[in-house]
Amino acid sequence: MDLKKAISLINRKYDLLQNLSESEFVQQIRRLREEVAQQTRPEHVIYTATALVKEAVRRKMNVILHDEQLMGGYAMIRGNVTEMMTGEGKTLTSLIPLFWFGLQGRGVHMITVNPYLAERDYMQARDVLQLLDMSVGLNRSDLHMKEKQSVYACEVTYGTWSEFGFDYLRDHLVYDSGHQVQRPLAYAIIDEIDSVLIDEAKTPMIIAGKVKAAPDLYYICNKFVKGLRENRDYERDTETNQVMFTESGIRKIETVFMIDNLFDLDQTTVYHYLLQSLRSQVLMEADRDYLIAGGKVHIIDAFTGRVLEGREFSEGLHQAIEAKEGLALSEETRSNASITVQKYFSLYPKMVGMSGTIQTEREELRQIYGLDVMPIRTHRPVARKDAPDLIFATKEAKLQRLVKEITALHNHGTPVLVGTTSVQQSEELAERLSQTHLPCQVLNAKTEQEEAEIIGRAGRKSAITIATNMAGRGADIRLGEGVAELGGLHVIGLERHESRRIDMQLRGRSGRQGDPGASRFFISLEDELMVRFASEEAEARRESWKWGEDGASTPQLLRFVEMAQSRAEQQMYSIRNLLYKLDCVVHRQREWFYAQRENLLLTEHIEDVISRSVSHWIDDCVERLCPANRLPEEWKVRQLGQEFGLSSSIQVTDFMKPSDVSEQVTNIWRLDWVRFLEQAQQNWRSSWKERCLRLIDQCWIERMEVLGSIKEGIHFRAIEKRDLADVYEEEAYHLHLKFVRKYHRAITREVIQEMKMMPELSRIAFS
């Protein structure tokens, strides 16, 4: 069935729905639910569902969904990622697959990039979905467990990607299955799918526990690294944004800290603290990477410009920044659970999405997630004029020209939205404008609370809005009265971003739904992207380029900017790709761990789980202490007996096999175990369940820590000329075996300890 025909059938059904009374409409929905349950003629049922959504939107919002929106919605039901230009109305489009997947009864998660959009879209959709007899909830971060359970029980649940991801992680940390909030994952529809799966893919979601930091060491390290000089004591790789100590730096550390060899295993803590202090000094900048408010450091997300609420830089970097800023040190975090965004979403049996800017990442989506992108034409032709970049030699020249431009537009009555890349940059520009008496409003991580109002005013006549990336996605700026006649909203980008998609999103704040509009980027060779990815070439060629006061837009310069940006994109891709591969390795272990944990959590027979662990540990010990390639008289049976607290000696005879020893130990153990269980208290089971869960968690956390440090050092392994993911996989596998043994041993030891305390038994076996 081709798409055109499908849309015409949907519209025919929609026409029939318009004259129905409210009760007849409800009747239709009931009938549809029955048809879905019977799974008859699914294709036609999809058309009816889509037509019902179109009619519900008309009834509740007085908006008629365009055919393009129907196509976009239908494409998602069919499992595709829909590409619709910015401003084409994706929020309403998503109602179509939401309704359809919701009807399947397993819960659909509508994923947004930030809490503002989650709430806005939820409010917009609620009435329509309710008219469609669909339960709908908003998964906010401040909900209690019971509230979360009820929003997850809804057929449709709105929320940010991180909230869903963290709930998943938290659900695997509880000690009582009644405290889990999510149902098994079923359907996800991701708005701005490129932002979630590509831009956010660099940093994993981490649930952190707290451990006490060593404050003195942070302050001392901070003081020490302040005295170091770039290119003498340390080097900075601008492309990968990493720092490392040079020979001279290492010698200095060894002298000052009186260490013979910094790379000695005993010195890993000092080295780690020093490295984090150096990173905090050199790579981390206030009002760009973080924000200080209320005596605390808050992370600013590089892609969205928002404060990441409740998140901290991990592995001591947060504390190093606090020491640098002279703040009181918070407790250091330790990762208790983590997952990458990519891996989390691949856990949904069905995941689809939409975005205005996905074409460039088409291949990646197909390769990693098996998703196809379906581009949908715009409803009306795009009327926005995207002018070529204006390029300047220096930042100062750029800013001067920019102020002139803004002044002219303001005087003309055109609203302007200036996109900046950091809080600091947005404030500096606002300051400059206020010196020229130009009124402006600023939207950044510091003014997040006023977001809705600022966006609401941004399209009015002569409005000047300076925003970080916060306004770069999803923000729907409506044009004020008379603004369309003046050419619509004018978007100015102050720097190219690390990917073209983000630039296109910024441009997309203008020219929505066929509105007029314009956009242009102002670039200087001193911009961060240029400095990081093309500084050498820029230095070499700077003189040969012609610079006017109004900047330049020559083809060579435009190509040059493009080259820098595509280098940045390439680099991001490699980082993402490696991280994904590494997380796949971790994930195999995570799956094992979660399965064991789930088994523990749900079991009614904890004694069987314990017994199995003991059996594993018996086999393991016998293999080590009584190996088949040694004669029985050489076997370390006493040690074996001690390990299991057995007083009666194990009988070893000639020609015995290790498996005979296992059997003996198991039999003695079983006897005691049965007696122990007979005498154990009633509440024994529940307390042991929790003890076993804690033990398995502890093992997993320790394992993740070791995996983390292997990952941190993985780049040093590049010299081995092997695929880094293979190296990681190999090491992770050995670690896995080690930790599985550790877990069985921990349970065995804990249980033997307890058995020793029981007087009856101690007489028999342990006296």
Ligand SMILES: Nc1ncnc2c1ncn2[C@@H]1O[C@H](COP(=O)(O)OP(=O)(O)OP(=O)(O)O)[C@@H](O)[C@H]1O
């Ligand atoms: N069928 C329609 N008729 C008229 N207006 C519509 C229609 N569908 C959506 N709109 C309006 O178009 C505007 C843009 O919609 P929306 O914000 O959903 O776009 P978008 O595609 O999500 O954009 P972005 O990619 O920037 O997030 C909104 O003001 C919305 O109310």
